[in-house]
Amino acid sequence: MKVPMLDLSEQYSNLRDEMLKALDDVMTSTRFILGSNVKKLETDVAEFSNVPYAVGVANGSDAIHISLQACGVTAGDEVITTPFTFFATAGAIARCGATPVFVDIDPVTFNINPELIEEKITPKTKAIIPVHLYGQMAEMDRIMEIADKHGIFVVEDAAQAIGATYKGKHTGEYGHTATYSFFPTKNLGAYGDAGMIVTKHEDLAEKMSVIRVHGSKPKYYHHVLGYNSRLDEMQAAVLNVKFPHLNEWSEKRRARADIYTALLKNKLQDKVVTPIEVSDRHHVFHQYTIRVERRDELQAYLKEQGVATMIYYPLPLNVQPVFAELGYKEGDFPESDKAAREAISLPMFPELTEEQQTYVVECIEKFYN
Template identity: 45%
Template sequence: MRVPLYDLKAQNEPLKAQMMAAVENVMTHQRFVMGEEIDVFESEMADYCGAEHAIAVSSGTDALLLALMAYDVRPGDEIITSAFTFFATAGVIHRLGAKPVFVDIDADTFNLAPERLEEAITQNTKGIIPVHMYGRCAQMAEILEIAERRRLFVVEDAAQAVGARMSLGMAGAIGDAGCLSFYPTKNLSALGDAGMVLVKDEARAERMRRLRIHGSPDNSEYLEVGGNFRMDTMQAAVLSVKLKRLEEWSAKRRQNTRKYQERFEAGGIVGERFAPPSIPAAGHVFHQYAVRTTERDALQEHLLCNGVGCAVYYSSPLHLHPCFDGYRQGDFPESEAAATQVLSLPVYPELPDVDLDFVADTVIRFFE
C-alpha cells in the first residue's frame, strides 16, 4: 500500500465540473486580470473570516510583502517573528531592507512564545508577525496586549491557518492585518499560486489595493511605487467554488487527527520517544499533522520505505540560515529542537480510514 502525504486529485476531481464551469465563465468574458470574480471572492472571504476588507493577491509571500509595504516598513526597522516557520515570513522583511528579529517558540504549539517578545523589542521595532504554525492559532491575546502597549502593528501570518478560529475571531482577522496563502497544498487551495491580505483599516486597505497594481488607483497616475501583486481571475473563480467546502474539510482534518490520537494511545507509543500534536478545544485546522520524536530521521526512513508519505516542515530554524546574520546555534533552543524532531504525516480531508490505519500501524510498528 502507498499513502501520499497529499492527494490533490482526491479533492479536485469531485469539484472538477464546478471548477471547469467557473473557469469557462472567465474564458467567456475574457477578463483574466481583475475580473469580477476577484471582487466576489474578496467579499466572500471577508464575510467568512469576519474581516473588514480582503485584498486578493498573487501569493502568500506577496501578501506578507504587500502588508509590510502598506505599514511603511523600511531599512533600519526591526520586525519580530518566529524563528521556526517558512522562510517567506522573514524573507519579506529582509527584502524591504528591514531586520527580522527572531524569538523562540512554545514547545507544545510551535508558535511564537509571547513571554519572549518584550526582550526582543528595541527602539527600532516597528511590528510583530506571529505565525499560526501548522494551522494552530498563536496566543493572540497576549501578543496584541504587548503590541498595543508598545505601539507596534501586528500582521498575522495565517498562511497555514485559513479557517482556524479562536475566541478573538478568525485567524488573519485578529491583528491589524493578516495574510493567507492558497498554494495548491493549503487547506483552501488554488490551482497555482494565490494569496490574500485581510485588513481592518479602510485607508490601509485602499493603499494595499493601489500597491498591488504598481501603486496606481486607476492605471494612469502612480502615487507611489508598488508591485504586480494581482491574483488571476481564474484562481478567484476556482477558490469561490472551493470555499463552500472549507468547513467540511477542516472538520475532516480534525476528525483524522482524533483517530490518529486514539490509535497511538491504544498502541502504547505516546511518551518520551513519540508525541502526537496536542488537540486544543478550538483554533486548529491541522494544515500539518506534525508529530515529534527524537528518532525522527529513522522514523521518516521507515515510513518512506513502507510507502507512507511524510515530510519535515522545517528542517532548519530561520536564525541558522546563512542569509540572516547575528545568530548562532543555541540562541533559540526550542526552535532548534523542533527542527530535529518534527515529522508531518498524511491528514488531508479525503484520507480513507484504511489508509489512516495503515499509517498508524506503520508508526506503531517502528516503536514496538
C-alpha cells in the first residue's frame, strides 16, 4: 500500500467547482492586489482568532518578520525563541538585525520551556517567540507573565496551529501578535505562499499594514522602511473557499490522531512515545509526531513499504551553519537534541483512511519485531 504524507487531491476534487468559480471571479474583476478577497479573509480570520485585527501578508516567514519590525525589534536587540522549529522563526529575527537567543523545549509538547526563559532575559531582550509546534499551543500564561514582568513583546509563531487553543483562548489572544502560514501543506493551505498576522492592538495592525506595502502611507510617501509582502488576491480567494471547512478538517485530524494513538499503544507501547494533548489545550494535529529509537532506520524501512514520513526537525537551529557565529554547540539544549534524534511524523491529513493508518502501524510493528 502507498500512504503519502499528505494528499490534497480529494480535498480539491470536493471543492473544485467552487474553487474554479472563485478564481474566475478574481480574474473577471481584474483586481489582483489587496482586493475584496483579502479583506474578507482578514475579517474572517480575525473573528476566528477572537481578535479585532488581521493583516494578510505574502507568507508565514514575512508574518514573523513584519511582526517583529512592528514591535520595534532592530539591530542590537535579542529575541528569545526555541531551537526546535522551522528556520523561519529564527531567520526572521536575524533579518531584523537582532540576535536569536535559544531556550530548550518541554519534552512533552516539543514547545519552548517557559521555566527556562527568564534566565535568558537581558537588557537587550525585546521579544519572545513561542512556537506552537505540530498544532499544540505553548504554555502561554507563564510566557505572558514573564513578558509582562520584563516589558517585552510576545509574537506567537502559530504557523502550524490555526484553530488551536490554550485554556479556551485562541492563538493571537495572548501575544501582541500571532502569525499564520498558509503554505499548501498547512491545515488551512493556499495553492502557493500566503500568510497572515492577527493582533489585539490597533497600533501594531496599522504599522504592519504599512510595512507590507513598502512602508508607504499614503501611496508613494514612505515614512518607514517596509517591503513588498502583500497577500495575493488569488491565494486569498482559494483560502476563502477553504476556510469554512477548517473546523471540520481539524476535527478529522484529531479523530485520526486518536486512531493512531490507540493502535500504537495497543501494539507498540514499549517502542513508541505517542503525542500528548495537554489537558488545558486543544491540539489541531498539523503533524502526528511520535518518538522512537532507531528513527532513521525506521524511516528507511517505512519508505520501502510505501509509507511516507517526515522528520521535523533533524538539526536544531542552534547548530545550523548559518548561526555558527552565535557560538552554540551540540549539547547546549539536550531536549532539542533528543527530539531531533527521535521525532518522526506519520502521514496526517483529513482524508487519511483507517485502513491506511492500520497499515502504517503494522509496518512500524514489523520493523520493531
